[in-house]
Amino acid sequence: MSDTFQAQSMRLVGYFPAGAIHAQNYQVADIPAALLTHVIYAFANVTAAGDCVSENAKDDAVNFPQLLELKTNFPQLLVLISVGGYSHSTNFSAVCSGTATRAHFVASCVQFMIQNGFDGIDIDWEFPGAADSANFIALLQELRSQLDAQGAANGRAYVLTIAAPAGPTNIANLQLAQIHPSLDWINLMTYDFSVASSDKTNFNAPLFATKGPLNVNAAVNSYLGAGVPPAKIVMGVHFVGTGWQGVGPTNNGLYQTATGPAPGTWDLPGAAPSGSFGFQDIEDNYLPSYTRSWDDEAQAPWLYNADTGIMISYEDPQSLTAKAGYVLSNQLGGAMIWELAADDDEATLLNAVASSLG
DSSP states (O other): OOTHHHHOSSEEEEEEEGGGGTTTOOOGGGSOGGGOSEEEEEEEEEOTTSOEEESOHHHHHHHHHHHHHHHHHOTTOEEEEEEEOGGGOTTHHHHTSSHHHHHHHHHHHHHHHHHTTOSEEEEEOSOOOGGGHHHHHHHHHHHHHHHHHHHHHHTSOOEEEEEEOOSHHHHTTOOHHHHGGGOSEEEEOOOOSSOTTSSBOOOSSOSSOSSSSOSHHHHHHHHHHTTOOGGGEEEEEEOSEEEEESOOSGGGGTTOBOSEEOOOTTOOTTSOOOOEEOHHHHHHHTTTTSEEEEETTTTEEEEEETTTTEEEEOOOHHHHHHHHHHHHHTTOSEEEEEOGGGSOTTOHHHHHHHHHHO
């Protein structure tokens, strides 16, 4: 086991998507690294042959040298490579199904990590099915073994984490008691409980129950109940707002039918609406003319405008302060952000989390 876990009492982890340098014009140099303990670069891809490769070599050629410079300027910062992600998880199941292919894949991940100057590996397999359960355990054990061997050779420790599901169906496929011993911590994706493609509006990431079992507290308790130590749970927060259009005015647009995702902040001309909103866009173009409501039970805000028929579920300093308080009161291992480029120019959301966590 890496000694990094024992050394970090409270983590603040931010994901940086490789493509943020394009539509969002968010560069590595824009990362408020002084506020973070870890940055996770997303993503590397998994090939059918079981190799860990650049998802976009041109973006990596820009970002990797800048990440090395960032680490030089902020020596406390550790940077991990995330392998997989929603769009690059297709090959995990086949690659991890056999001992030889699994070991080859792990060796390729470790080589990619060393070659590009990363401090660890984050596995973002979305999501292991029931038939993958034992192979997922074996994958993480092999990664832990090879990372520890590499660390012994280099005289340092390497970090191993996963991005893990918050929905009950996907959690059920994970043997958490056998997974967590291999990991420094778990990045729990406690968001996207409701998505813009849903036909009804709802909160993206309610802290507590409003309607149904999908909320942050229920997800965290599932992991705690399975024996995961609280300090190994790093609770995810979502800096990306989720919006619907075609929403009627009842209840200021909450829990109402919608016609589809609203046009998002970074949608390209002619593209289908994504329903994804950056916080700077929300501040500049929605907060001034939309009604902000707050739900005491969910501990979450939302915006609505009857003239446009758009409802937006989002995080703000008030909701993030509540979530940071939850992390502290439950003695969790910290907070994880998806994703850094969705904050405003002043890093308002990140500052709210960082100051609340102390």
